[in-house]
Amino acid sequence: MTVTTEDLQVLRTPEARFENLPDYPFEPHYVAVEGGRLRMHYVDERPEDPAASGETVLLLHGNPSWSYLYRHVIPPLVAAGHRCVAVDLIGFGKSDKLADRFAYTYERHLGWLREAVFDRLDLREVTMVCHDWGGALGLPLLAAHPERFRRVVAGNTGLSTGDEDLGAGWPLMAAWLQSSQRTYPFQPSMIVDAMTVTGLDQAVLAAYDAPYPDEPYLTGIRQFPLLIPISPQDEYTPALRAAWTVLERLELPFLCAFSDQDHVTRGDHSALSGRIPGAKGRAHPTITGAGHFLQEDAGPALAAVVDDFIRSTVNEHSA
Numbered sequence: 639m640t641v642t643t644e645d646l647q648v649l650r651t652p653e654a655r656f657e658n659l660p661d662y663p664f665e666p667h668y669v670a671v672e673g674g675r676l677r678m679h680y681v682d683e684r685p686e687d688p689a690a691s692g693e694t695v696l697l698l699h700g701n702p703s704w705s706y707l708y709r710h711v712i713p714p715l716v717a718a719g720h721r722c723v724a725v726d727l728i729g730f731g732k733s734d735k736l737a738d739r740f741a742y743t744y745e746r747h748l749g750w751l752r753e754a755v756f757d758r759l760d761l762r763e764v765t766m767v768c769h770d771w772g773g774a775l776g777l778p779l780l781a782a783h784p785e786r787f788r789r790v791v792a793g794n795t796g797l798s799t800g801d802e803d804l805g806a807g808w809p810l811m812a813a814w815l816q817s818s819q820r821t822y823p824f825q826p827s828m829i830v831d832a833m834t835v836t837g838l839d840q841a842v843l844a845a846y847d848a849p850y851p852d853e854p855y856l857t858g859i860r861q862f863p864l865l866i867p868i869s870p871q872d873e874y875t876p877a878l879r880a881a882w883t884v885l886e887r888l889e890l891p892f893l894c895a896f897s898d899q900d901h902v903t904r905g906d907h908s909a910l911s912g913r914i915p916g917a918k919g920r921a922h923p924t925i926t927g928a929g930h931f932l933q934e935d936a937g938p939a940l941a942a943v944v945d946d947f948i949r950s951t952v953n954e955h956s957a
Contacts, residue, residue, distance in 0.1 A: 646675055647737035651849045656732060659845045661709045666732055669758035671750045678754045679732035681705050681724040683716045692719030693765050693788065693948055696755060699724070700770020700795070701862040702826035703931065704731025706845050707769070710937025711944075718945045723761065725754060727775070729858020731849050739857035744865045744874045751775050756786060767791045767944055769933065771862055774798070780888075781881035789891040789951055790916075791944050794900045794930050796909050797885070799878040800867030810902070811868065818863040824856055833930035835899050842934075885914050891951040892916035895943045897928035897935070 656662075664681040671678050685692060695715055697708045705724040712722045726733040728750045729742060736742060755761045764787045768776035773795025780787055804811060818824075827843035850856050867875050892914050894907035905924055911917040923943055928935035 646672070646741060648676060649735040649737055649855050650677070651732065651735070651851065651855065655848045655851060659706065659848065660839065660841045662706055662845065664705075664709075664712070669754050671728070671753040671758070676728055676734045676750065678728060678734070678750060679705070679726040680754065680759070681708075681712065681722065683712050684721045685716055685719050687719075690719040692721065694721045694723065694761055694763060695765045695767060695944065695948075696761060696776075697722060697724035698751075698766065698768040698772030698776045699727065699730070700772050700774075702730075702829050702859040703770070703846065704733075704849060706731065707931065707933045708937070711767075711933055711941045714938050714941040715945060718941075720765075720945070720948070723755070723759065725751070726849075727751065727771070727858070729861075735849075735855045735858055737854055737857065739861045742858055742861040742865070745877070747865075748775055748778055752779055752782070755779075756783065762786055763788050765789050765791070765944070765948055767793070767940075768795055769793045770795055770930070774866070777885060778878065778881040780890075781884035784884065784888060784890060787890060789893070789947065789954075791893045791895055791947055792907070792910055793895045793925070793932055793940065794897060794903050796903070797878065797881065798867055799882065800869050800872040800875040801879070802909075804868065811866075815863050818860055823853070824860070826850065826856075826859060830931055830934065833901070834934045835927060835929045836935050838934065882913070888914055888916055890916045891920075891947070891954050893920060893943070893947045894922040895925055895932075895940060896922075897925040897930070897932040899928060900930045900932070902930050 667680050667682050668677050699707050704726045708724045715722050729735050766776050773792050777797045825847055827846040830846050831838055894911045896903055896905050896907045898905050925932045925936050
């Protein structure tokens with residue numbers, strides 16, 4: 639379905655595309671962002687006992703996944719007494735998509751996320767779990783609003799400013815940049831399948847493709863790789879440097895839970911754990927038997943790490 643609202647041509651995936659997805663029984667919820675012009679979807683699962691003393695866990699996905707990625711992380715966290723909020727970024731999952739790929743910018747993505755979780759949902763005392771682009775957006779959000787967060791669990795993610803020496807990582811980055819633009823037809827499930835260790839059922843792969851009936855719905859996925867700063871001349875580099883000036887002073891409890899078979903990070907979280915004070919001196923666990931999409935390979939294990947971290951830091955406070 640296509641809706642034109644002022645300067646934006648908005649695409650909305652038909653609900654029928656999301657029927658009978660494996661292990662995804664969650665009721666949909668929506669908030670309006672961008673002046674009410676865009677509908678943003680989120681999962682909001684809570685313990686049955688209203689007196690449960692858990693905390694609010696914000697789950698942020700990356701590219702080219704959506705909240706479906708967290709379907710095996712959410713139930714054990716809810717069973718442990720926590721509220722789980724998993725958003726679909728604009729352009730992904732059940733959230734609206736934009737026909738014009740150039741309407742997607744780093745600044746706009748960050749603004750949509752902030753408006754959804756703070757202005758609309760009014761989340762506070764947040765435990766953020768971020769993966770891939772979920773960290774590239776969630777970490778600047780943390781830097782801008784540290785008072786809203788209690789702790790962070792980062793998995794296979796980072797925050798590049800464009801100042802980094804890509805070195806041996808450049809061929810992989812270049813290959814992804816080219817394939818994200820040149821592959822046609824583009825199926826998100828192919829990326830998820832290639833970056834997991836376990837074999838995925840066809841129904842699961844189809845679920846990752848469900849939000850995208852045809853090419854116009856894929857603009858957000860195709861544009862994301864081009865928004866990653868790869869040189870100090872990137873237009874968003876100054877803002878990301880500013881975010882790092884905050885993160886490098888942040889005492890908020892911070893845990894890295896990277897996987898052992900992620901070909902992107904290769905389990906190296908030092909770019910975060912070596913710079914953020916709240917991460918120093920902690921035993922950062924390695925999620926074994928998992929690729930880049932560790933939620934697919936080891937969702938319950940990641941949930942256990944998050945719950946353990948919450949319980950072990952409940953009395954910690956940021957400086």
